[in-house]
Amino acid sequence: MTKIVYLDQNHWVTMAQARVAPEKIQRADERQAADELWGLVTAGQVRLPLSSAHLVETVRAGDRERRRDLAKVMLDAYGGWHMLNPLVVRRYEFVGGFGGPAPTVADVFTTVAESPFFTYVPTIGNAARGQAQSLATSIAWRAAWASLLLGETLSKEELDTTAGVIERWAAVPAALAQYLRDHPAERDMRLVTVTYLLGDLKADIAQACVLAGIGNEELVNHLQPENVVGFFSRLPFTGRVLEVIQARLRNTADKWVNNDLNDLLFLACAAGYADHVVAEKKTGHYLREADKFTVPGASVRLNLRSLVQALQTSDQPSR
DSSP states (O other): OOEEEEEOHHHHHHHHHHHHOGGGOOOHHHHHHHHHHHHHHHTTSEEOOBOHHHHHHHHTSSSHHHHHHHHHHHHHHSTTOEEOOHHHHHHHHHHHHTTSOOOOHHHHEEOOTTTTSTTOOOOTTOHHHHTOOOHHHHHHHHHHHHHHHHSOOOOHHHHHHHHHHHHHHHHHHHHHHHHHHHSOOOOOHHHHHHHHHHHHTHHHHHHHHHHHTOOHHHHHHHTOTTTHHHHHHTSTTHHHHHHHHHHHHHOTTOOOOTTHHHIIIIIHHHHHHSSEEEOOHHHHHHHHHHTTTSOOOOEEESSHHHHHHHHHHOOOOOO
16 A cells, blocks of 8 residues: 655655766665665555645755756656645644544645645545546646746745745744743743744634634633643644644754754644655654654654665555
8 A cells, every 4th residue: 555755855865866876875775775765656655745845945956957857856756746735734733623624644645736835725624525626737737846846946036035034933933942041940841832832823723713613712712721732732733843842942952943944844744644754863853752742643764764664564554
């Protein structure tokens, strides 16, 4: 049965090198693992969905030749499958938490046109109906996605604008972490983190209330101090975000940088719904720790050789 595997960008680079420049992969066992993973993809045993994070990171990647080689490999492997934008998943996790339809694996990993973008409106709870689309729409969407992935890098102005937005996001948890370091005290760090998240996610929660059809009184009941951490922890993606942030706030040596936004959102989302996630090391370690306090999700791996070994030996049901 087909397994859903989400690869962080650096592991996509390894997959591309296995095709076009295998000598650049330093470890022989990692090179072999990439080749074996290609075999599993070709045989239909593994699905490698792409996301808007992959799109952004690919169009920013290196020189033109390297970027196009990477994009072509992604297009060869992904089979038209995408991961729903984490901002959309988060909104509907709140809807599900408030009693409405919650996102399923079939909602989060889909072939529906425009699904990687935050403007996409899914048909949660009826993935089969949501995926019904004309052949013309499907062909046009895949051509558009390929054109975006193969396109030129962003302009300096676009890159600077994007970096500015991300820097402002990273400054908030960085300031909170600094405050906690400067004012040591006994604290419930999960409650501190939830309080931060509630302030950050007000618009999502308001939209979710409308979609779930609940009013202020019901909302307040869900988010009482004595149960709000448990409420968040039951959400596959958002609960993992809670755990990663609170663990990082506890780590006084940790630093918040721009790359953290993509790593946090996309890897935590994939970890909530995929069968396997191959993450970059830092976020991967945090997500492994998060597994102890959240609902079951993906097996988190840090390299391709570990993934392939797990795929060859695991009896884990497919998604």
